[in-house]
Amino acid sequence: MGFDILGIAAQAIQAQQLALDVTGNNMANATTPGYHVESVNLAENAPAPNAAMPATLIGNGVTATAVSRATNTFLSSSVRNQTSAVGYATALTQGLNQVQNVFQEPQKGGLAEMMSQFNQAWLSLSESPTSLSARQSVLQDGQTLASTFNGMASTLSNEETSVNQNITTEVQQINQLASQVAHLNGQIATVSTSGQQPNDLLDQRGALLTKLSKLVNITYTSGPANSVDVYIGSHPLVTGETLYGMGITQVAVPSSGTATLTADQPIWNDTGAPVEISSGSLAGNTALLFHETVNGSVGGPVTAGYLTGYTQKLNALAQSVISTVNTAQESGLNLSGTQSLTASGQPMPFFVGSSAGSIQVNQSMTPDLIAAASSSGTFGPGNGQNAANLYNTLTNGLMTIGSTSQTTLSGYYQSLVGTVGLDGQKAQNLATSGQNTLTSLNNNLQSVTGVDLNQQSVNMIQEQQSYEAAAKLIGTEQSVISSLMAAVS
Numbered sequence: 001m002g003f004d005i006l007g008i009a010a011q012a013i014q015a016q017q018l019a020l021d022v023t024g025n026n027m028a029n030a031t032t033p034g035y036h037v038e039s040v041n042l043a044e045n046a047p048a049p050n051a052a053m054p055a056t057l058i059g060n061g062v063t064a065t066a067v068s069r070a071t072n073t074f075l076s077s078s079v080r081n082q083t084s085a086v087g088y089a090t091a092l093t094q095g096l097n098q099v100q101n102v103f104q105e106p107q108k109g110g111l112a113e114m115m116s117q118f119n120q121a122w123l124s125l126s127e128s129p130t131s132l133s134a135r136q137s138v139l140q141d142g143q144t145l146a147s148t149f150n151g152m153a154s155t156l157s158n159e160e161t162s163v164n165q166n167i168t169t170e171v172q173q174i175n176q177l178a179s180q181v182a183h184l185n186g187q188i189a190t191v192s193t194s195g196q197q198p199n200d201l202l203d204q205r206g207a208l209l210t211k212l213s214k215l216v217n218i219t220y221t222s223g224p225a226n227s228v229d230v231y232i233g234s235h236p237l238v239t240g241e242t243l244y245g246m247g248i249t250q251v252a253v254p255s256s257g258t259a260t261l262t263a264d265q266p267i268w269n270d271t272g273a274p275v276e277i278s279s280g281s282l283a284g285n286t287a288l289l290f291h292e293t294v295n296g297s298v299g300g301p302v303t304a305g306y307l308t309g310y311t312q313k314l315n316a317l318a319q320s321v322i323s324t325v326n327t328a329q330e331s332g333l334n335l336s337g338t339q340s341l342t343a344s345g346q347p348m349p350f351f352v353g354s355s356a357g358s359i360q361v362n363q364s365m366t367p368d369l370i371a372a373a374s375s376s377g378t379f380g381p382g383n384g385q386n387a388a389n390l391y392n393t394l395t396n397g398l399m400t401i402g403s404t405s406q407t408t409l410s411g412y413y414q415s416l417v418g419t420v421g422l423d424g425q426k427a428q429n430l431a432t433s434g435q436n437t438l439t440s441l442n443n444n445l446q447s448v449t450g451v452d453l454n455q456q457s458v459n460m461i462q463e464q465q466s467y468e469a470a471a472k473l474i475g476t477e478q479s480v481i482s483s484l485m486a487a488v489s
Contacts, residue, residue, distance in 0.1 A: 004048075005477045008061035012470035015042055015064040019463040022067055023456050030451040034207030037451045038199055041066045069199040075445040076206070080213035082438045084279035087214040089431035091166070091284025096306060096424040098159045102152050103310075103420040112413060114148045115321075115394075117141050122391040125372050129384035130335065135367035142325075142350065146359045149318050153357035156311045160261070163288045163307065167264040168248055170215050170282045175245050177212050178237050181205055181230060186241040189225035198226065212237075217279035233276025235268055245269045253290050253308045261308050263289035306423055311356070313416045316402030318356040320409060324393055325350045332371030332386035340369040 019040040029035040043065045047057035105112050121141040125134045184205040191198035205228070212218050212230070220230045223240055230238040237244055247269045253261040266275040266282065274292060277283045290302040304312050330347035334340045340348040348369060353359040374385035393399075394409060401412045 004060070006474060008059075009470045009473040009477070011045070011061045011063060013467060013474075015040070015062050016463050016467035016470060018064045018067075020460065020467065023460045023463060026451050027453060027456050027460075030453055030456075034203050034210065035451065036069045036071065036199070036203055036206070036449045037456075038067050038069050040064050041068055067197060067199065069197070069202060070449040072445060072448045075441065075448060079438070079441045079445050080210055080218070081279075082434065082441055083210060083213045084217050084283075086431065086434040086438050087281040088279045088284040088287075089427060089434050091281035092287060092306070093424070093427040093431045095159065095163055095285065095288040096420075096427050098162075099156060099307065099310065100420065100424050102155050103417045105414075105417045109148070111145075111148050111152060112410065112417075114141070114145045115410060115413070118145045119391055119394045122387045122394065125370070126384035126388035126391060129372040129387065132367050135335070135370050135372070138370055139361060139365065139367060142361045145321070146351065146353075146361055149314070149321075149356040149359050152314060153311065153318075153355065156307055156314070157357065160263075160289060160307050160311070163285050164262075164264045166285045167266065167282065167289075170285065171246050171248055171266050174212065174215050174237075174282070175243070177208050177215075178230065178245075179243050181208050181212070181228070182238045182241045182243045184208070185223070185227040185238070189227050189240075192225045202226070213280065215280045216275075216277060216282045233278070235271075235273070235276065246275055251290060251292075251302055253302060253304050254312070261304070261311060263302075263305070263308070265290070265292075265302075310416065310420060313402060313412075313419075315355040315357075316404075317409065317412055317416070318359045319354060320399060320401045320412075321394075322349075322351040322353065322359055324397070324399070324409075325390065328386055328390040328393070329371045331375060333373040333375050334371050335368040337373070339375070340365075340371060 019042075022038050022040050026037050041064065042062050045060035045063055048060050050056055050058040104110070107113070118138075118141040121134070121138045125131070125138050128134045184201055188198045188201045188205065191201065209218065209220065209228075209230070216232055218230050218232055218237065220228045223229050227240050228238070229236060229240070235244065236242075237246075245268075246266050248264045249267050249272075250262050251265045253263055263286070265286070266277065267273060268275060277286055287305050288307045289305040290308065291305055292302045326349040329340070329350040332339075342348050342364065348364060349362055350365055350370070351359055352362050370387075372387040373383045374389070396408060398406045398408060401407060401409070404412060404415070407415070
């Protein structure tokens, strides 16, 4: 029996030493991202008969059977889904924030002020139609208005370019992360089939899945030998050790005017089909540029996103200004009492260009060529009726602008400003509420799978005491045996 006690004590020392090692590892990784707390599974050995009491089974000590890793499938999935939602809202907010100042009204030098100033120049000209200074003011204010349109269009275009770069970068990051997941699947399968537990590898893969979920909506299912299959929509991204990579194609976004709007669209390399993106920062960035029907064909029709939608509306406004002013200019009379013509004999437009980015005052337009006078009636070339009519149209005229009918130029722009502000506020609210939810979910997950240093300290004390007790048992048994040997010698 004495040797049985030594065996029991030796196994106990081994088990508690392992438990101390695991506790130490837990404490060392308390702040390691993605680390799941581990614990030693202890099991009572099967009892055995005692020589003195053959009919009685006596306890036979303890054995460490495994080192388990704390998990909670539901919370892990919830955290990753919410991470995707926050990634979407954050990307959307960041993109919209870059253009908020462009549409901040009222502001000095803003489009609303420049439109009003241009309109007032025509009113002043109608009151002093022969004044060269009044005519010069119309030209200067027209140039300032065009420059303001150009600057706003440039800011939007630059942000669209930046978002396209974000999309390309994120597709590359998704491919890299997915490749690492596929590689870890192979390693995990090798360790698992050997009968060992790949806890550290599972932590690494879990961290990669969380990073992926920030970029794009993913779902995943368990595969053989602890591998996982990852999907975006209905298409696999990773199955076992196989990676299905993503690429980029260019799609045209419907635009107003001659400006061409293009966007980077993620596609699957194997089929060429669009990736079904619904969440994550990749979805937020694509939403800034375009919307599409899920499972739509590559290169097929898409609708404008947030930024490109603003560009469309700004282009429509610029087109209406161009058309309204040019119609009046081409139908009126200049200071000489004649119609202003180009070198080819065509009516001379006041503005050239067809969008917010291309609108310019005609370089051939001079103060005396401005058509302030009406070509009808008995007013004569020096009257300002045409300028007065244009002022009224620019200020109060109801017209169809883009897809909006029966609105004034200022009313249309005010509506656009309101839309931009409302979109930005909604995105910010979505990001804030989403982050609050994610923080709560992360706290819940951490309470289950994270390292509680207080609990680990308690565990360490218990394991130390158990270790010392087992060691003392060996010492006591050795003393008993020594006494016995001395007595019989």
